[in-house]
Amino acid sequence: MSKVAVAIQNLSKTFSAGRILRRLQKNPPPEGGTQVLKGISLQIYEGEVLGLLGPNGAGKTTLLEILSTLLLPTSGQATVCGYDVVREGGQVRKVLSYCPSASGDFYPRLTGVRNLEFFALLNNLSPREAKSKIQTVLDLVGIDAGSHAQFQSYSEGMKQGLALARALLTDPKVLLLDEPTRSLDPVLQGEIRRFLREVVVAQLGKTVLLVTHSLPEAEQVCDRLAILHRGQIVNIGNLEEVKKSCGGEDLTTAFERAVGATPCR
Amino acid sequence: MPVAWKAWAFFKRDLLTDLSYKFSFALQVIDILAGIGAYYFLARVLGKAAFRGYDPFPFILVGVAVNGYMSTCLACFAQAIRGNQPLGTLKMVLVTPTSPVAFILYSSLYPFVRAAVDAVLYLLAGTMFGLSLGRVNFPAMLLIFLLSAVAFSSIGILSATFTLVFKRGDPIVWFFGSLSWLLGGVFYPVEVLPRFLQHASQFLPITHALVGMRAALLGGVSIAQILPQIGMLALFGVVGLPVSLLGFYWGVRQARTRGTLSHF
Numbered sequence: 001m002s003k004v005a006v007a008i009q010n011l012s013k014t015f016s017a018g019r020i021l022r023r024l025q026k027n028p029p030p031e032g033g034t035q036v037l038k039g040i041s042l043q044i045y046e047g048e049v050l051g052l053l054g055p056n057g058a059g060k061t062t063l064l065e066i067l068s069t070l071l072l073p074t075s076g077q078a079t080v081c082g083y084d085v086v087r088e089g090g091q092v093r094k095v096l097s098y099c100p101s102a103s104g105d106f107y108p109r110l111t112g113v114r115n116l117e118f119f120a121l122l123n124n125l126s127p128r129e130a131k132s133k134i135q136t137v138l139d140l141v142g143i144d145a146g147s148h149a150q151f152q153s154y155s156e157g158m159k160q161g162l163a164l165a166r167a168l169l170t171d172p173k174v175l176l177l178d179e180p181t182r183s184l185d186p187v188l189q190g191e192i193r194r195f196l197r198e199v200v201v202a203q204l205g206k207t208v209l210l211v212t213h214s215l216p217e218a219e220q221v222c223d224r225l226a227i228l229h230r231g232q233i234v235n236i237g238n239l240e241e242v243k244k245s246c247g248g249e250d251l252t253t254a255f256e257r258a259v260g261a262t263p264c265r
Numbered sequence: 266m267p268v269a270w271k272a273w274a275f276f277k278r279d280l281l282t283d284l285s286y287k288f289s290f291a292l293q294v295i296d297i298l299a300g301i302g303a304y305y306f307l308a309r310v311l312g313k314a315a316f317r318g319y320d321p322f323p324f325i326l327v328g329v330a331v332n333g334y335m336s337t338c339l340a341c342f343a344q345a346i347r348g349n350q351p352l353g354t355l356k357m358v359l360v361t362p363t364s365p366v367a368f369i370l371y372s373s374l375y376p377f378v379r380a381a382v383d384a385v386l387y388l389l390a391g392t393m394f395g396l397s398l399g400r401v402n403f404p405a406m407l408l409i410f411l412l413s414a415v416a417f418s419s420i421g422i423l424s425a426t427f428t429l430v431f432k433r434g435d436p437i438v439w440f441f442g443s444l445s446w447l448l449g450g451v452f453y454p455v456e457v458l459p460r461f462l463q464h465a466s467q468f469l470p471i472t473h474a475l476v477g478m479r480a481a482l483l484g485g486v487s488i489a490q491i492l493p494q495i496g497m498l499a500l501f502g503v504v505g506l507p508v509s510l511l512g513f514y515w516g517v518r519q520a521r522t523r524g525t526l527s528h529f
Contacts, residue, residue: 015524016523065524068360069359069360071521071522071524072521072522090362093362098357105357106352106354106357107282107354108352110278110281110285114281117277119361122271122358124270127270150285166357
């Protein structure tokens with residue numbers, strides 16, 4: 001049995017405005033707030049790719065942001081490589097990398113290389129290490145030719161590629177990827193998927209939590225799948241288990257049944 | 266070494282961004298020269314007696330240079346938050362092993378250096394209009410400069426906290442900026458104000474910074490002669506900086522709880 005890389009236990013997140021803010025608002029949100037995650041528990045094992053599927057608003061990004069220490073949970077516990085995401089956030093940030101779904105989160109007037117240099121140094125790489133690592137990851141994601149142009153001139157695909165390059169800069173133990181192949185052309189999508197499977201997991205032994213809306217991608221890349229719906233895990237297991245538990249012949253049918261688009265048998 | 270590399274990363278990021286706007290430096294030099302010309306002609310119609318024994322032109326020039334530096338210190342921390350939120354880069358910096366406090370402090374490095382260069386440019390350009398810098402006491406000037414930077418920064422960090430939590434309508438920079446302009450002695454000595462306003466001006470760091478800086482730059486006084494100003498500025502810094510850093514830490518925690526780190 002592999003070691004657990006990410007352990008999530010009874011994790012909940014409720015967004016609520018403070019009392020003062022509620023008083024100031026004309027139509028304040030419900031008093032108890034909006035519960036986005038409802039007591040989630042799951043484990044991700046070392047060297048595993050867990051695919052997180054779910055409709056928009058299911059709480060996928062909230063879960064990723066809690067794991068990456070950007071958000072504090074309301075209750076429950078989560079650890080990454082044994083470090084608690086609330087109490088040991090500094091340690092957690094050393095062992096994981098987060099690639100968010102929005103690909104515009106770079107400095108627009110700096111080149112791709114300068115942006116990567118900036119984030120590499122913030123991740124404790126020396127300037128020399130940064131230089132060699134940047135070349136490696138740019139080669140991997142295939143945007144070397146455009147890396148000396150300002151980021152604001154990049155196509156959506158190049159932006160996404162650069163975001164993935166940044167996530168790989170630091171040799172993290174755990175990768176949190178929020179739709180990493182979104183906006184990429186089919187050829188590059190295939191390359192990234194192969195790269196994740198063959199290099200990131202098989203060779204480097206990384207643990208990956210992959211949020212995706214692409215069911216073929218989930219089938220192709222993930223060892224196990226978890227379907228998140230309205231803040232709860234409604235199905236988890238390997239591809240066959242997920243299909244079987246909802247009586248679906250394929251993943252699309254199983255997914256639709258799990259999120260209630262069509263009822264489970 | 267990671268501390269130095271990180272500091273350099275922030276400085277380089279801001280320098281390269283600034284340099285990518287080709288005309289900004291040229292326009293700024295023109296702006297400074299035009300401003301100095303205006304102060305020079307204004308000073309010519311003013312008498313010497315009311316300016317604590319200094320010529321009006323150097324008096325005003327030092328006032329404007331220090332006020333410009335203070336304005337940067339007050340605004341740059343909030344600007345670091347405001348500039349990174351819409352880009353989404355605030356979140357991406359905070360998922361690296363770089364603490365929020367380090368982020369806010371490193372982000373101020375380039376604006377500080379830039380504002381210091383501007384202040385020096387002001388004074389150097391002033392020499393073309395007859396400003397004499399022959400009596401400068403450099404150790405005293407540097408000490409006042411550093412202590413004022415810390416005192417101004419503690420207000421600036423509070424302003425950044427306000428921006429992080431409430432997003433817009435920051436009253437802190439407005440309050441200190443306006444009062445410093447009115448009561449701090451930028452254009453005239455505080456002695457010309459009514460008595461109660463003179464007392465009020467003592468609660469502003471710029472009042473002490475200006476007295477000390479003018480004495481060091483124009484009067485050539487020793488550190489011992491400006492100890493009261495040094496003491497007051499040190500007090501502002503020793504009390505203000507820990508309070509503002511704790512406040513900022515609380516603000517980041519609030520934003521992490523409410524999920525508003527990238528809201529603006």
